Amino acid sequence: MPDSTTFDRAASLAADPYRTLALLRHDAPVSPVTGPDGLRFWLVTRYTDVKAALGDPRLSLDRRSALPGQYRGMSLPPALDANLLNMDPPDHTRIRRLIGPAFSGRRVEQLRPSIQRIADELIDHIAPLGRADLVSSYAAPLPIAVICDLLGVPAVCRPDFRAWTDALTAPDPTQPERAKNAVAGLWRFFTELIAHKRRQGGDDLLTDLIAARDRDDRLTEDELTSLAFLILFAGYENTVHLIGNAVLALLDHPEQAALLREDPGLIHDMVEELLRYDGPAPLAIRRFPTEDVEIGGVHIPAGETVLLSLASANRDPAHFAAPETLNACRASGGHLALGHGIHYCLGAPLARLETAIALETVFRRLPGLALEGPRDKVRWRPSMRSRGLLSLNVVFGTGNATGRDTSAGTPLGEGENRVSR
Template sequence: MMSVIELGEYGADFTANPYPYYAKLREAGPVHEVRMPDGFQFWLVVGHEEGRAALADPRLAKSPSVIGVRPPEEDIIGVHLLAADAPDHTRLRRLVTGEFTGRRVEGLRPRIQQLTTELADAMEPAGRADLVDAFAYPLPIIVICELLGVPAEDRDTFRRWSNQLVTPTGDQEFGQAMVDFAAYLDALIEDKRAAGPTDDLLSALITARAEDGDRLSGPELRAMAYLLLIAGHETTVNLIANTVRNLLTHPEQLAALRADPDLLDGTIEESLRYDGPVETGTFRFTREAVTIGGREIAAGQYVLVGIGALDRDPARFPDPDRFDIRRDTRGHLAFGHGIHYCLGAPLARLEGRIALRTLLDRFPDLELDPEGEPWEWLPGLLMRGVRHLPVRW
């Protein structure tokens, strides 16, 4: 019988660079029972083939109700796509997919370019900046807030809530941010109902109807807005910052990209694979006893798919610890797999490409700032990135 892995014993090195630890775990097997420092236990999948299958396995539910758990945030926010299973998930996704179209996303291109240019204009005179605060954070937050119809004056408040919800500093702070955010979204939705239809996405979701007349309820609207706002910007912040960090720490790859701009799309995809913004998926729950990677997992267990570990599996990607923007990255799982595949993947890719292209064009000598503060890595297993990225030019 294999012993439980104590993740707390890995220390701060695991937060800064988890990949060697995932590799060591993978050598011993694709699935492990692990324990957090607070005593919480779950199953962690680190093999690509096993993880890809788990992401699409209906025996692994996303709603904790299948194991008799009702998280307190469900009463506050409601049930969103990431915590729903078919047929509820199918219904919710159908109602939002009709409004979150490729045409709507592509229509954002001129505005994204305008915003990116304005941010670069504001950065340029100083010769140095924190790339997260000055560029990688404001771009996606403005884009998703404008897309949904969130007033500009509320963005800073929203950022504080979002930070607490994705990388919480404590249970009390997490709970208060959830309550405040839910109340804000309820008020915003009522304001939009009263104002009548406009061209933003939240207004479209309020009026959206399926062919059978189905529409989103008030709590469902709140939960959908919550998910789109949080997932629509936190991940893209780290996609942009991580990609720049990966290039600046691999100067030969940066030189290759500058020499051949056609490598831009490949750079974004390789960064997603090599050091993407989502380190693990959100929890899944076993409806029944399942066997994954030769390990028998009983019903009612928590399962976490290690996205970052999967995309460094040498069985799928040769020499996986090498950052190579010419690599064939097909099959990476940075946006998930199966019915929960990221709805916002086209928008994230569009923002990442425009942001990176603009930075390379405007700052030909962009480099890490040697006088900047040491990197502070985001805590927890969900998000992968640094709070600040000092650069100069």
């Protein structure tokens, strides 16, 4: 059995997560682990156990179900903490029902032209340069712009929001005040933004949520503020990591990138496989059993912390053939990168669409795209909770520096010459 200290530091997990998870999945699929904060949690690594646990109503997201001293996570004020990631039914059901239609596949598809416009404008800036950091210049600003447009966040506020979010998703232990200041900044930002929307309104999702609070009394004030925070925070963090990870994975597998260039209609299958292969969330949100439970034959007491490894489940050879191989033509599906059950990722359709457009655009418009520098110099964020790149320095030709695909507004996947699968 691997030494549990393998997981004592987030940096070690970020450096070589999949090899370590494979060892645990084989030798100790449900194991007690001491985290970097000195607290014990139970790590679940096999696909069948993770999927079953994701749908188990006895595993609560509400931190009030935790034993004293067991809660770990961001220290947020109530106005930011009353969100779907801390709720069980019936409150979770009520709020999910309220916001769900805004992220339906049909509604999200209507955003395609604006997402394509944003992607092209970002590429317009970097294409003539021949080199770029695709995280800072493309993968990060794209989802920020999309989700801020959806919520009606003024463009002038977006750099501050990105800095606050980065401070929370990759905290610097040598600067603890940085995360504290980010929380204060986020609370002030959303409080002032909601007050502004109340005065002036707008044609955006946040104005609709304010109406649900003020006219229909379907939200508390804290729920309104924290829901806006969650949509903006999650809509940025997960998608920027997904896009960055996906580009790197395709650069690591040029034969898969070649398939995509040959047949853009593969993009949907490619996004699903990239989610499975190296998704942005290695772990599901922490859960606390409301009663003693048994997972994978292991007894877990009520109130302790359970972490479900989505990354490990998605590379479980008992469910996926050759799971270490990136293969867009994979026959079997069922990855858990976006969760399962009632807490399935609300923004999944939007994340899929943004990633599909981002990948199709960058590989079409930046010919000869390649890493700048050795592969082992690529740096990951030092976090157990998110899987994302600090930077992705690339070089490319400038042959299509200004050209755009005039058909890019049509749905991907309608190409006439699909690769035989």
